[in-house]
Amino acid sequence: MRLRTANLGWRAGVRPIVEGVTLEIAPGETFGLIGPNGSGKSTLLRLIAGLLPPSAGRVWLGETPLASLSRREVARRIAFVEQQAETTEALTVRDAVGLGRTPWLAALSPFGAGDAAIVEHALCAVGMEHMAGAQWQTLSGGERQRVHIARALAQRPRLLLLDEPTNHLDIHHQLALLRLVHRLPVTVVLALHDLNQALGCDRIGVMAQGRLIACGPPAKVLTPEQLAKTFRVGATALTDPVDDTVLFRFRCLEE
């Protein structure tokens, strides 16, 4: 599903957190959002998810303005995985993933075999099917993150928004998650901290002080000059002799 934003902005009181973001993301594209802490990545994702009312600008899903859709209609199109979502309830992994079916079920319609199959499929996609009966409180941080992603997949969205999804994950699961995300036939927007992971996206956008200051293919956007300016790091591009992919080695630039 095509995602468009025009001049999107949000203020906390008078302080602008996100300002003038205009974006167009093609169907099926994997779009990485990068930027220093506090640059507005999470807020931009929440605006796109319709969880915050924009103080300026608009969002379109395909040709439909986001503001014209009901909450449930939005949730059938967009799944959002926030950074930290915890519960004290004694839910099982399968219960937590099953919540993803909420927008598809009316108040009295039963949770059917089709829903159960979708939940099972989502559990397999993140490699948690063997822990389906485990209690939430017994899971590690990385396992909880994978359950959240499975819940988002169970929503069967056409746009998947992930806020730093590789946090808490060990290196195997980071790479497995990114591979999974790239293979999904849906549009994905994900905020990332690891710039080498961002290199794997179709396109990336760089946020700084609430504004989208650069947008394009990783090789064009992630230049040593841009990295020095935005992230205050020096970067050396290295080439992996195995498959000729480029990756960065960073060093801190002192003020």
Add this chain to the structure above:
Amino acid sequence: MTVATVRSYRPRAPAWRWILAGSLLTVAILAGVIIGEMPLPPDTVLAVLANKLFGAGYPVDSINAAIIWNYRMPRTLVAAACGAGLALSGVVLQALIRNALADPYLLGVSAGASTGAVAVTILGLGGGALGLSSGAFAGALLAFGLVAALARAAGGGPAQLVLAGIAGSQLFNALTSFFIARSANAEQARGIMFWLLGNLSGVRWPDVSLAAPAALIGFLACLWHVRALDAFSFGAQSAAALGISLRRVQGVLIGTTTLMTATMVSLVGSIGFVGLVVPHAMRFAVGPRHGRLVPWSALAGAVFLIAADIVSRILIPGQVVAIGVVTALVGAPGFALILIRNRGRT
């Protein structure tokens, strides 16, 4: 479809669960009518009920018939409705506010009801046109209105609602104490204290016609929203991302809860512990999913309060103990036991 899929697919609660629940409630209500200061033989009770409900025409003593039908039956039914209503209110508030300590009185409803009751009975507000119950109901709604307005002005999150509720409760409790200290004579003060701790003695059929519909409407509203309540497991933002309209769901459920609690408190006083403990006990017994938690909490609340009412009548021969005292005396150790037995689970 894999084996795991088949195993994980659980159809809706089978009919036997509803039959079991109905039987438990019926047995509890019969016990509530049979057991009392003056025990009545079960066959007399059944005969009277058959006469009243189906026009059976069994010969029964008219005094017994009056005790059973005019006194014990409405009392037991109101106890059941109050227990169910308070337990449901606890379930809803604990889920929406995501605070294990949330109970039906959190939002100032009980404190406002006491102030309203005191204003009517001691200060004579309303010039005798208002009864204690209507005064309490008005006070409860007024207090909730103030708490909701304060929470909204403070930013409108669940934490603000809890804090506003505490502020509102303190204010109205202080007003109640002030009115009692300033204007009440010893007898009035004692009467108010008795009412504050919960009292089912004066309950008659007109009270049933208020309590039962309130509990039923609350139950249906909760059943309608079981999926929405589940969606709050990971917080309000997560619920919104799952397609829950926060403003509508919170408005409907908190509004229903308030009306239900205000009705119960105005009829029987503020009976503590039911709304806090029953939902927690039921979470341990049937799990955190609201599809099961809502009906079982309603049933357990009803049965628990009927049982507490029986105990309050027979604990000290010839004297009725305030039911709030019984619910706390039975509930607190029971709750402690549950907490200890389930340590490590949450």
